[in-house]
Amino acid sequence: MNYKIDNLQYCKWNREVFKINREANLDAVHVTVVYHEDYDEFLKRIEEWKKHFDENSDLIFHGKDYKDIEKAKKENKTSIFFGFQNCSPIEDNINLVEKVHEQGCRFMQLTYNNQSLLATGCYEKNDSGVTNFGKEVIKEMNRVGIVVDMSHSAEKSTFDAIEISEKPIAITHANPSFWYDAKRNKSKELLKALSESGGMLGLSLYPHHLLDNSNCSLENFCEMTAKVAEIMGVENIGIGSDLCLNQPDSVVEWMRNGTWTKTKNFGEGTKKNSGFPKQPEWFEDARGFYNLENGLKKTGFSENEVNGILGNNWFNFYKEINK
């Protein structure tokens, strides 16, 4: 059985997006439910998702573990897995880790760009690694079953998380820095350590993580994938598209600035180019998975390897962490 999984999307959700994901044949999508929301605000997002599930029960349902991906495949639906891009919902309280898991959280980034209470983000000048509280939280995430996601974290913090976590961790959406040296992209050494620990990298289709940005070619992206496979092994690679369909630019502004500054931080953008960037033509939405399939095959990947990258590897990871 082959599964198709996009392990990171943060769209402005509506029936149209869920339909597109079905057209792309996605059996599972890991969706970002919060960035900087605290616990109470997170509960409100969950209410919104309950409404989505009610209103679109022919297309989507709430996924809790890998069996729901199997069920989705059987029912021609997309299972939706909840994740956080920052650890804000657990506030400063270790007991909230179990609570957010009960509400469906399955992935949590320890940081989003800036320093958090758990670890350092990739936009800080110095990286002190996983903190005292962070160590306790990783232990608790391991216990309840939330994957440590270090996509927006700084390097030492990520090495620390790989070492501290007793379960494999994930970088759900990023690319290698040898290909394109963005702050958010990851070093060879880190990717190697990630794969050696059984961790996964979700390759990102977000233009700020791509060589030539919105003009990145499919061929170039697939060649990069082949190089990453040499470093990590092909079975540790998946897709985490980072698609932000329909989101207004006010959302990317909020993602970057939250409530931490009175000035304006442009993050990966610039003052002139501050909004969401234009997707590459061959990946305007999840239907780009078909282009990826062709592109990866042309690059020399076997059918089996392509199926791994487009979903089976993530499926195996979900299965492994549920053991």
Place this chain on the structure above:
Amino acid sequence: MNYKIDNLQYCKWNREVFKINREANLDAVHVTVVYHEDYDEFLKRIEEWKKHFDENSDLIFHGKDYKDIEKAKKENKTSIFFGFQNCSPIEDNINLVEKVHEQGCRFMQLTYNNQSLLATGCYEKNDSGVTNFGKEVIKEMNRVGIVVDMSHSAEKSTFDAIEISEKPIAITHANPSFWYDAKRNKSKELLKALSESGGMLGLSLYPHHLLDNSNCSLENFCEMTAKVAEIMGVENIGIGSDLCLNQPDSVVEWMRNGTWTKTKNFGEGTKKNSGFPKQPEWFEDARGFYNLENGLKKTGFSENEVNGILGNNWFNFYKEINK
């Protein structure tokens, strides 16, 4: 005019304690109103203080700036200044800095032992310094008039805070590490940088910061004070006793553990000696200021210098930061 100021107490407040502080002739006390409380919990603490002010208006009132210290002296009362030992009440929101100032906050520690969103605490393994959010918050604290307090912070973070803050900062309660090498005590280099920037050190009477702990002698404490005066200049030294009168041991447990761990952290204590330590005989409560007065004189300080250490230096600092 001479003022007596204790620039850090965290007692279990009641009329008895306010009376003792009057017997000690304290014109001002900087009190810790919160450790790990969030904004809403902080507002509850404020309500409790309003009750204290109502019920003990013959002994205390809420101090907002140095003029209230002058007023307290005139009326034979103690002015109470609010401070935080952690930055929890501002959560992740820069706009709350102004809000907590409106409620009376005049001192805020950027960290309490562990990493915070603003800086690194002295119990972390690595210190990455003041964070992106921390820089913004210091700017805002400078603007509204809250003193940056680095008593529980790690060294690089404290150097950073001294450099970043446009107003002098304070270490309201700590001692030098050359005298007693506790994690909470500070290096010569740091104390020198603090005084060169116009900052203040409040010497602590908390046994875990004292040579020989509860058995520390008055003479030894005063000799240490003389050595600190050589490094910092006598005018940058005051008292921040860190008195925790009447607090049950459950409180020190909470101070150390907050909600960040499911295990038990003993902080400056040990498993066998986990509660609040016994105060030295010569400083069981604020009336120990009289013993300090005698001890400092015996050590060779002039009357003027002693008056500076026991309150005038803090008074001048309050005046300076209100300019």
